[in-house]
Amino acid sequence: MTPSTTEPLISSTGKLGTASHPKVWDLTIEPQAGFLHLPLREIWEYRDLLVLLVARDILAFYKQTILGPIWFFLQPLLTTIVFYVVFSRIAGLSTDGVPAILFYLTGVTFWGYFSECFIKTSETFVSNSQLFGKVYFPRLIVPLSIVASSLVRFSIQLVLLFVVWAYFFSISAVQPQWTILWAPYLISLMAAIGLGIGLLFSATTTKYRDLRFLIQFGVQLLMYATPVIYPLSMTSGKLREWMSWNPLAPIFETFRHGLLGAGMFSVSGLLWSSGFAIFVCGMGILAYNRTERTFIDTI
Amino acid sequence: MASSLQQTVKNQSVGTHDDESVAIRFDRVSKQYRLGQVGTGTLSHDLHRFWAKLAGRPDPFASLGDVNDRTKAIPKKALASGRTKGLVESQLHEDSSDYVLALHDVSFDVNHGEIMGIIGRNGAGKSTLLKLLARITAPTSGRIHAMGKIANLLEVGTGFHPELTGRENIYLNGAILGMSRSDTSRQFDEIVEFSGCAKYIDTPIKRYSSGMTVRLGFAVAAHLKCDILVIDEVLAVGDADFQKKCIGRMQSVSQEGRTVLFVSHNMGAVAQLCDRCALLENGSLAFIGATSTAVQRYLATNGASRVQFNRNAQSDFQFSDVAIHDVNDKPSNLFAYDEPVLIVIGYQLEHRIDGLEIAVRIHSSNGTLVFTTHRSHQINDPVPTGQRTVAMTIPSNFLTPGDYTLDLGAHIPNQRMLDLKTAAISFRIEETGSAFAQFAGQEFGVVFCDCLWRDE
Numbered sequence: 001m002t003p004s005t006t007e008p009l010i011s012s013t014g015k016l017g018t019a020s021h022p023k024v025w026d027l028t029i030e031p032q033a034g035f036l037h038l039p040l041r042e043i044w045e046y047r048d049l050l051v052l053l054v055a056r057d058i059l060a061f062y063k064q065t066i067l068g069p070i071w072f073f074l075q076p077l078l079t080t081i082v083f084y085v086v087f088s089r090i091a092g093l094s095t096d097g098v099p100a101i102l103f104y105l106t107g108v109t110f111w112g113y114f115s116e117c118f119i120k121t122s123e124t125f126v127s128n129s130q131l132f133g134k135v136y137f138p139r140l141i142v143p144l145s146i147v148a149s150s151l152v153r154f155s156i157q158l159v160l161l162f163v164v165w166a167y168f169f170s171i172s173a174v175q176p177q178w179t180i181l182w183a184p185y186l187i188s189l190m191a192a193i194g195l196g197i198g199l200l201f202s203a204t205t206t207k208y209r210d211l212r213f214l215i216q217f218g219v220q221l222l223m224y225a226t227p228v229i230y231p232l233s234m235t236s237g238k239l240r241e242w243m244s245w246n247p248l249a250p251i252f253e254t255f256r257h258g259l260l261g262a263g264m265f266s267v268s269g270l271l272w273s274s275g276f277a278i279f280v281c282g283m284g285i286l287a288y289n290r291t292e293r294t295f296i297d298t299i
Numbered sequence: 300m301a302s303s304l305q306q307t308v309k310n311q312s313v314g315t316h317d318d319e320s321v322a323i324r325f326d327r328v329s330k331q332y333r334l335g336q337v338g339t340g341t342l343s344h345d346l347h348r349f350w351a352k353l354a355g356r357p358d359p360f361a362s363l364g365d366v367n368d369r370t371k372a373i374p375k376k377a378l379a380s381g382r383t384k385g386l387v388e389s390q391l392h393e394d395s396s397d398y399v400l401a402l403h404d405v406s407f408d409v410n411h412g413e414i415m416g417i418i419g420r421n422g423a424g425k426s427t428l429l430k431l432l433a434r435i436t437a438p439t440s441g442r443i444h445a446m447g448k449i450a451n452l453l454e455v456g457t458g459f460h461p462e463l464t465g466r467e468n469i470y471l472n473g474a475i476l477g478m479s480r481s482d483t484s485r486q487f488d489e490i491v492e493f494s495g496c497a498k499y500i501d502t503p504i505k506r507y508s509s510g511m512t513v514r515l516g517f518a519v520a521a522h523l524k525c526d527i528l529v530i531d532e533v534l535a536v537g538d539a540d541f542q543k544k545c546i547g548r549m550q551s552v553s554q555e556g557r558t559v560l561f562v563s564h565n566m567g568a569v570a571q572l573c574d575r576c577a578l579l580e581n582g583s584l585a586f587i588g589a590t591s592t593a594v595q596r597y598l599a600t601n602g603a604s605r606v607q608f609n610r611n612a613q614s615d616f617q618f619s620d621v622a623i624h625d626v627n628d629k630p631s632n633l634f635a636y637d638e639p640v641l642i643v644i645g646y647q648l649e650h651r652i653d654g655l656e657i658a659v660r661i662h663s664s665n666g667t668l669v670f671t672t673h674r675s676h677q678i679n680d681p682v683p684t685g686q687r688t689v690a691m692t693i694p695s696n697f698l699t700p701g702d703y704t705l706d707l708g709a710h711i712p713n714q715r716m717l718d719l720k721t722a723a724i725s726f727r728i729e730e731t732g733s734a735f736a737q738f739a740g741q742e743f744g745v746v747f748c749d750c751l752w753r754d755e
Contacts, residue, residue, distance in 0.1 A: 025446060027441070029445075135476060
């Protein structure tokens with residue numbers, strides 16, 4: 001294996017580039033993907049897979065359960081009751097003049113969507129290593145399918161929220177505002193932040209399993225740092241200043257403002273949330289794409 | 300030998316074929332795995348390691364990953380020969396023992412419409428090559444180019460969900476493999492018919508037998524629309540009838556002008572199917588050309604008499620090594636026909652598993668399965684736990700002269716495969732004057748049988 005024997009190999013591969021009609025390949029597999037590689041076209045080609053993965057998650061969830069989709073309702077309902085007893089009856093926290101049950105149910109439903117997006121996305125590599133180790137498809141499909149199937153679940157839970165809300169509306173206990181029209185945007189912001197942070201963590205959990213435990217209880221802590229079970233109006237001074245840096249805070253406040261007529265609507269807060277969502281999503285996708293290429297070697 | 304080897308590579312891969320007929324081109328592809336330095340799995344371990352490094356102590360987890368002899372030798376050779384230009388410098392560490400080059404500077408072309416076999420021993424780099432082509436992991440250096448759509452079959456039934464019905468799983472599996480829903484719908488009836496599971500198509504597949512699941516998986520895969528089909532030993536599963544069906548399917552695929560890349564240990568199937576073969580040895584391309592020559596060279600490379608397996612952290616049962624000994628308990632893999640062959644199997648069993656069986660299958664060089672033997676046929680006690688060794692003897696005067704390879708398997712019969720090492724090790728029975736000596740080169744079967752003859 002002297003250098004001279006390798007010479008023909010190099011020159012013949014060099015010839016490829018200089019030929020008059022350089023061959024155009026359909027696929028080239030290279031050591032490093034482009035830094036800002038976002039395979040949008042490929043994801044579009046695999047859109048059927050996205051739909052089927054969502055269908056699988058939903059179907060598999062309630063097969064062989066007696067109550068079926070009722071489980072989707074039970075979880076927010078029970079949590080709301082516990083919060084009502086602990087925070088409203090025992091601790092006596094303010095709910096901004098809104099009926100406590102409705103206040104907590106709103107918070108719990110929305111927080112549930114965010115935390116599910118975040119936790120499940122962060123476990124993408126670990127829980128799909130079998131699949132990823134055997135077949136290629138654009139890897140971003142899996143976190144996207146998680147966000148989508150969580151959205152289906154969330155929509156079902158919204159029905160419950162709406163029923164409870166309609167009751168309180170009929171007895172004139174809440175006054176909805178026009179800001180409710182922001183709701184679809186707020187939901188997508190929440191999904192984007194959950195997805196983005198989840199993707200960032202997914203890249204690290206392949207190497208450090210410890211982070212999985214951190215995420216589980218980190219999400220709980222994060223809930224207390226976000227105005228989910230208390231209104232932002234309860235805080236003041238330095239604390240409120242700090243709280244308003246939480247990009248999730250304006251989302252919850254705006255939503256409550258629209259639906260319940262209580263809470264703070266701030267355009268600058270929403271701008272900050274939007275900026276953060278774009279940033280964290282971009283960083284998450286970058287980190288995810290970097291990991292995706294070789295994670296199977298380290299997992 | 301090294302230069303003649305290079306000569307072969309050059310002629311076959313880049314020199315003689317023009318670009319138009321090339322379906323896949325491997326262009327100086329290398330894949331390096333890090334050993335020891337890989338994350339230990341938990342943050343605390345990595346901090347521990349970092350601390351040890353600061354204090355100047357050796358890496359406390361360095362033994363992780365089990366470097367085996369054959370792979371250890373490569374990176375040093377590679378560094379010494381100066382043929383690592385293709386590798387990014389920063390990715391090469393001075394202490395080469397931390398790294399393994401699973402593939403080293405592999406270049407060859409696969410032509411449009413041919414069935415190309417990839418053969419080589421365990422650890423030669425076959426699976427790595429497939430993983431790169433399947434885009435499951437990225438090469439360390441070099442490029443792979445391909446024309447047309449590639450379908451990879453590293454496993455059948457990937458992504459099957461036990462709770463979903465056969466019908467739902469066909470769609471899901473098809474989508475995972477890159478089929479659109481309308482493609483699947485159009486071929487749905489054919490897929491069901493090919494699988495032979497029509498009756499159970501609306502039953503959750505957790506109720507299927509393992510054979511049915513495999514058939515369903517292969518049926519989906521066989522109907523993939525692709526230009527290049529990459530198959531890894533899927534033929535090793537299923538009954539004989541089904542295997543015949545699979546081979547037929549592969550042949551018809553290539554007759555339609557599609558390219559097939561077939562990776563296997565089964566020399567019988569390779570010889571039957573492949574036009575050309577690439578032989579990998581220790582991560583490098585050792586030979587590429589006519590199948591018969593490649594198979595001969597594969598068999599001639601006398602394997603080690605002891606093979607160690609890489610450890611997988613999470614499994615309950617794993618084979619750690621296998622060795623072949625002679626009657627004096629000395630390692631060997633050449634035997635006289637009238638000598639017994641001792642197979643010594645090392646394994647690690649974490650906890651007692653009820654019904655666990657350890658089995659050995661012996662194949663002849665043309666791929667015929669000669670026999671299968673289970674530990675429980677001789678010993679009724681459950682398999683002892685811990686790091687243990689079990690030995691098995693093939694009696695003398697039993698196998699006829701020739702090359703034999705053996706598969707190791709650990710399973711709960713008809714339920715679960717715990718570990719499987721195909722073509723783990725091989726040995727040769729030499730012609731040392733048996734009754735068939737005069738018929739050397741002719742077919743006379745794989746076993747001696749002392750039948751009773753009588754004149755009436």
